[in-house]
Amino acid sequence: MKETAPYAIAITMGDPAGIGPEIICRALAEMSPEERDGTLLVGDPAIYRRAAALIGASLDFAALEEVYAGDSRIAVAEVPAEAEIADGRISAAGGDLAFRCVKRAVELVQTGRAWVIVTAPLNKAALHAAGHHYDGHTGMLAALTGAPSSFMLLASETLSTLHVSTHVSLREAIERVTEARIAATVAVGHQHLESMGIPQPRIAVAGLNPHCGEGGIFGDEDERIIAPAVRELRERGFEVQGPISADTVFYRASRGEFDLVVAQYHDQGHIPVKLIAFDTTVNVSLGLPIQRTSVDHGTAYDIAWQGRADATNLGAAIAYARRLAAGSES
Template sequence: MNASTRTFDIAITMGDPAGIGPEIICRALVAMSAEERASSLVVGDPAIFRRAAATLDAKLNFVPLDQASEGDDSVAVAVVEVPKGVEIPDGRISAAAGDMSFRCVKAAVDLVQSGRARVIVTAPLNKAALHEAGHHYDGHTGMLASLTGAPSSFMLLASETLSTLHVSTHVSLSGAIERVSKERITETVEAGHAHLLAMGIESPRIAVAGLNPHCGEGGIFGDEDTRIIAPAVEALKARGFAVSGPISADTVFYRASRGEFDLVVAQYHDQGHIPVKLIAFDTTVNVSLGLPIQRTSVDHGTAFDIAWQGRADATNMGSAIAYARRLAAGAGE
């Protein structure tokens, strides 16, 4: 079967070409079985992927999607080329790199929406480069929501030990407090519950973290926990969700890591990111929920300081790909 007509399990975007994305993708491709490689395609400029493979001395044959054939041991590429005459400096922020990041994600969204791929896996982009190119998003999650027309989206950090889903992510701390609402907490729990069911957890146990120290200590340190979060949790319980909270953030993540909960709903970015990254920095997967498409990602940045030196570690990319294959298996059924 020609690669231009078959459906691939995953589409891996190049990320910021000035960073480590192309390298970690090549390392991950080398680690795949022939069958896994045949069910994957990459999105970006073939010349950049070939350069990354040469940097790693990796024997990979990148072929444009419309020319690749199943079983020929090549890697199919949905081509998004750097414009002629445009230079992208290694390890530096540039509008050209930011625009390439955006164009690759948009192409991957088109592939999924047209039925050509089941799940997107994204390599890291740089937000400053993205903004320099005129694409004013808070990161992949907001970009994907915009590209797919989704009214909202949620960031899940998933690991074997601890998983967190966020009420808000890339906003200021004052902005995060303003976004704590009964409606948003309810939507976040619903999205997490649906995802855990899809991942095979029959009765998901979800904990909702408090916002203030000790959940406000009866209003001494703020009333959002009793005024907003607790009523949202009680309403969810009344609907049959196995949800607990608000639980003080200084204990809830420990309890979840010991197996008491399948998921913790964190109220803001750092509240959820810090414990997960502390426990499983190299293997945590970033998953976008609430979208009409499915997407996983590495949970690290572009690492400009080591880019294009053959030093980048692909462990996290491997975890993101493995999680995406689990999602793709469900999408293909």
Template sequence: MTEAQSKFERGGYETAITMGDPAGIGPEIVCRALVAMSPAERGRSLAVGDPAIYRRAAEMIEAELEFVPLEMATPGDGRVAVAEVAAEGEVPDGRIGAAAGDLAFRCVKRAVELVQAGRARVIVTAPLNKAALHAAGHHYDGHTGMLAALTGAPSSFMLLASERLSTLHVSTHVSLRGAIERVTERRIAETVAAGHAHLVSMGIEAPRIAVAGLNPHCGEGGIFGDEDERIIAPAVRALCRRGFDVQGPISADTVFYRASRGEFDLVVAQYHDQGHIPVKLIAFDTTVNVSLGLPVQRTSVDHGTAFDIAWQGRADATNLGAAIAYARRLAGGGGS
């Protein structure tokens, strides 16, 4: 038995990679990532989606990839195993459409089923389009909310992980007004605990966590709002009493700089843009989106469907490669 076959027998494929919205760049970047792998790595990677769409994308980029049905796949032989999810309806290139949104949803659903059945260990998702998802009747705020619903998880958290700066979010895809309402002591405590557990699992024995303030200058003593003193500070004090190495609230205009210089392993951001902007500024091409708090593990690209360049052979798979490498670490398979 080869090493790849042995790993397969012990726990299925390392990664189940979904194609994302087929009208976007998802199929192309999945093919680019697959062709960059060694035969053994491809043998540990399972593609989820429509084989015909994958073959079209491979032909477009002149990639020599052979796709075979999951039931006929032999781990480690260099071919790509595909868990087939067929498109139902027309999928125009580079355009929002219900058929594309539905296929993207069904790919994620199939990946969850594969992980739950022990056929794969970590889900890696290519980008989907929320408007297409909603057009198909799947009213989720994105992958993280969808995965929480599919797995029955009571809550989930979005981690943006990069070498220099990582952020975990108290809230993500809600309005700014809604994000402020979600800043509660309980949610902050749950977010810090989820981030701490993940970092420990990744080999950081004593994670140093900073909690960003909500208001400018953390409210400046209540002048610019009282949430920092009334909610965030008590939550941090309670976490410290529980043994977490956590500081905050720290003004958002300095905390990300301090973390990027190595003072903290993780910053807990209070809302979507507060955490996304600094990470994308520092590491746009290599930031990995990781879902925490779910019964399945999932990594993803941190960019969208790029309809403007879809199906033109111009997409860059660097970010997906980083997401796959992170997923391999989660799966215990190494990854570079």
């Protein structure tokens, strides 16, 4: 058994009916031996072997407990499939395996076997079909770790956004725009950027309504809630501006004026980031007692198990996770 420092990252396979296993094997095939040595997989080894064969990658997998120091095999924390899972289809079996992989990865980090979790995509309908009623990875991780709340960061070299709310209806998202939530979002974003080497992060808070309400003509939330929250944050020493109209703030940030934009709801932040950096945007969970990055795309059932999936986005998520892991080790 390998008795060394914790693995830098633990990668979960996501929904096995989707492209997760394939893109994981593609990413592994592109890694150096040193990077592979610091990588732990979570899932069913048989599924990983099938995916490796699909793409023609010479990868050798072994159970975590069997891998020794200097072993060239890739360690897998085994989470077996408990039923047959059809390729490219939503199923309770696939959703359940995806959930159990994430749960196992959390345990590995909590017990010191790994530093950072990287998640391949799962399907929310499959997750719910299996009886795991979460809004996605972020809410699941919050529940598994006992965190009172969590925040979704979409990080790219050009534009990064952090969200006041994510997977809720637009009506509920508006109700979640509160001074307390905005303050918490800015604070956790500031802390994360500092940990990534930005000493005084410049943060912009997007407005909620068109033109920030235009003096109350299009809604009063910007003046009544967001502006007071920003004033208080500035008094606390944060370098933050807002509310800034959403039709200009993302452009200004992409030009280098801000390090981070706090978006008020899911699509407000997701659309500009995916438009600018669809293939390289990394989903990062903040506010949790563990660290996690993820791809920013779905299971792509339509091309799953056809040898066509692109691992570029997973590669970006792994690279970001390695940066987090390096900070954890120091």
